[in-house]
Amino acid sequence: MLIDRTPMEGTLKPLLPIRLEQVRRTADEVLFNSLIEDYHYLGYEQPVGEHLKYVVSAQGQPIACVAWSSAPRHLGCRDRFIGWSCEARRRNIRFIAYNTRFLILPWIRIPHLASHILGQMARVVSKDWEQLYRHPIYFLETFVDTERFHGTCYRAANWILLGRTTGRGKNDLTHQPNRPVKEVLGYPLNRRFRQLLVQG
Numbered sequence: 001m002l003i004d005r006t007p008m009e010g011t012l013k014p015l016l017p018i019r020l021e022q023v024r025r026t027a028d029e030v031l032f033n034s035l036i037e038d039y040h041y042l043g044y045e046q047p048v049g050e051h052l053k054y055v056v057s058a059q060g061q062p063i064a065c066v067a068w069s070s071a072p073r074h075l076g077c078r079d080r081f082i083g084w085s086c087e088a089r090r091r092n093i094r095f096i097a098y099n100t101r102f103l104i105l106p107w108i109r110i111p112h113l114a115s116h117i118l119g120q121m122a123r124v125v126s127k128d129w130e131q132l133y134r135h136p137i138y139f140l141e142t143f144v145d146t147e148r149f150h151g152t153c154y155r156a157a158n159w160i161l162l163g164r165t166t167g168r169g170k171n172d173l174t175h176q177p178n179r180p181v182k183e184v185l186g187y188p189l190n191r192r193f194r195q196l197l198v199q200g
Helices: 029-039 076-082 086-095 113-133 152-156 193-199
Strands: 019-022 051-058 061-070 096-104 139-144 160-164 183-188
Touching: 019 113, 029 051, 029 061, 029 096, 051 113, 061 113, 076 160, 076 183, 076 193, 086 096, 086 193, 096 113, 113 152, 152 183
Parallel strands: 096 139
Antiparallel strands: 019 051, 051 061, 061 096, 139 183, 160 183
């Protein structure tokens, strides 16, 4: 697909409606992968486990990419926020999706676009997840590297600050920080998310 890289600036309203296309296991998955590899500061990594990939478009052209994957098993501030036991977490972690990549293409400069995309994603991701993996999603989460970003778009979309990471990876043996500390933000998709995640 030819990508129009003409700068797109101005207000959000003339751009609407935007289109969210779930491209996992479709021909457009290659487009998603290449855009993330070329323009996201972390590049592209093939997700492991359940995951969805979205290409967001407006006026017939891609403007953004959003990726979701299975949530990390152990995340202290999230687990305290939910209030579940180790057994409930083991049983129900599949009902949480983790926002691994969020890219607004660099030639798109539209205020409030990112928070608008997050709001639209919250309306469709559980249904799309269930269509592919036969179960819904009740809660969304993400990490924000505060050395690079402020997480403004998540806060504008009513995501909740859950806490911070410890700065240690999942295979840490030294118990010392070895990577940037990140903010953890979450977004309930169901009013009964705690009951659903704690009890199943």
